[in-house]
Amino acid sequence: MADHQLPERLSPLEPEYHPGSHGNFEHGVDVILSETRPGSILQLAAWPSEEKRLIEAIRKVTGLALPDGAGGGVSNGGRAAFGFAPGKFTVVDEAEGLAAAFAGAITPAIGTLTDLSHGRTAIRIAGPKAEWVMAKFFAIDFALPAFPLGAGRSTNHHDIFAQIQRSGADQFDIYVFRSFARSFWKALCHASEEVGYEVQ
Amino acid sequence: MLITCPYCGPRDVIEFTYQGDGNRERPQPASQNLDAWNAYVYDRLNPAGDHNEIWQHSGGCRSHLRVVRNTLTHEIRSTTFARGGHKSADNRAEGRS
Ligand SMILES: [Zn+2]
Numbered sequence: 001m002a003d004h005q006l007p008e009r010l011s012p013l014e015p016e017y018h019p020g021s022h023g024n025f026e027h028g029v030d031v032i033l034s035e036t037r038p039g040s041i042l043q044l045a046a047w048p049s050e051e052k053r054l055i056e057a058i059r060k061v062t063g064l065a066l067p068d069g070a071g072g073g074v075s076n077g078g079r080a081a082f083g084f085a086p087g088k089f090t091v092v093d094e095a096e097g098l099a100a101a102f103a104g105a106i107t108p109a110i111g112t113l114t115d116l117s118h119g120r121t122a123i124r125i126a127g128p129k130a131e132w133v134m135a136k137f138f139a140i141d142f143a144l145p146a147f148p149l150g151a152g153r154s155t156n157h158h159d160i161f162a163q164i165q166r167s168g169a170d171q172f173d174i175y176v177f178r179s180f181a182r183s184f185w186k187a188l189c190h191a192s193e194e195v196g197y198e199v200q
Numbered sequence: 201m202l203i204t205c206p207y208c209g210p211r212d213v214i215e216f217t218y219q220g221d222g223n224r225e226r227p228q229p230a231s232q233n234l235d236a237w238n239a240y241v242y243d244r245l246n247p248a249g250d251h252n253e254i255w256q257h258s259g260g261c262r263s264h265l266r267v268v269r270n271t272l273t274h275e276i277r278s279t280t281f282a283r284g285g286h287k288s289a290d291n292r293a294e295g296r297s
Contacts, residue, residue: 048283070207085261086207086281139212154208155215156259 011035012121012181018199022189025196030129033185033192034200036122036173040098046087046111057105058091062098073150075167082152082165087111090152090163090175092122121181123188126171129195134172136191138162144169160184201274206281207261215259221245222252222266248272254282 011017013035021029046054055066064074064081066089073082081091091098099115106113125133131142137157141147144166153164160183163175176184189197201213223245227236245251253267264282269275 070209086263088261139214154260154262155211159259161259 009037009118011037012178013123013185016182016186016189021196021198023193023196025198028196029127029198030195031125031127031133031192031197032200033188033197034124034126035185036094036124038092038094038122039096039117040091040093041116041120041122041175042091042098042102043114043116044089044091044102044106044111045114047109048087050110051087053110054087054089054106057102057110058089061101061105062091062093064091067150071151071153073152073165075150075165075173080150080165080167080173082150082163084152084154084163090165092173092175119178120175121178121185123174123176123181123185124167124171125174125188125192126168128170129192130170130172133188133191133195134164137188138164142172157184157187201276203255203257203265203267203276204279205257205260205263205265206279207263208257211257211260215257216265217256217258219254219256219264222254250277255279 017035044054044058058081059065062079062081064076064079066072066074066081066083070086071083073080078094079092081089083089096117099113099117102113134142138155140153140155147153147166149166149169151166154161155164156162160176160180165173167173202210203213203216204210221244224240226240227233231237249270249272250268251271253269255265255267257263257265266280266282268277270277
């Protein structure tokens with residue numbers, strides 16, 4: 001791939017992104033909302049029966065060892081990966097250029113790589129009431145035993161697709177279509193008002 | 201109604217899209233067997249009980265699923281991946297005409 005200047009990425013949330021404390025925070029802030037702005041968001045898909053080779057390629061390129069099982073994932077701060085469908089994985093890096101690093105590792109015989117770095121927006125919700133607010137949005141079980149650390153889930157909120165990874169005991173990273181991200185963000189802020197929220 | 205996706209686990213029916221009767225056998229596209237096409241388009245078992253159906257987890261992992269649903273009780277008897285070793289909905293995997 002030829003070297004080229006990457007265009008500066010603007011946040012779709014910007015007009016509605018207001019750092020500070022909001023809502024019912026007199027007795028404390030119970031969730032923190034932020035946009036994590038990873039440099040790379042990739043979608044990797046294995047052909048049937050090539051899943052193990054794809055997982056091995058992810059390990060070689062990123063150092064992330066995906067656990068077995070549907071929706072299994074791992075997050076180490078700067079990098080994250082999780083399954084979101086059979087044989088399909090989202091891989092995220094805070095740095096740009098991860099697609100190029102995979103170029104030689106995902107051969108046409110193994111599967112495909114789609115660079116969604118400019119197509120998805122990553123929103124983080126953290127804090128003691130994160131599960132509570134998420135449960136108002138999505139009809140899935142957010143309790144730690146049902147949704148373990150690192151795991152991923154595919155679901156949607158009023159037709160806005162969302163891939164969710166648990167990146168901490170009380171922290172979730174939500175990947176939504178960039179074109180819907182501002183609307184989703186506004187809804188998430190409204191939903192967080194009752195518990196008191198801080199935008200960082 | 202909950203459908204247990206083999207990948208995602210139990211999810212509300214609102215996440216799924218019904219893709220039709222799973223008992224149909226689709227003729228090969230080039231087939232000129234009018235009886236077979238007629239059966240594919242019009243014939244339905246319409247059982248009062250367990251029914252083979254094709255669903256897609258369109259609001260989740262997007263897998264296509266074979267679902268056995270009881271039409272009287274809405275009980276979901278089983279869910280499996282459509283591509284997982286079963287007869288495909290349109291029967292093309294077996295190459296029949
Ligand atoms: Zn599913």
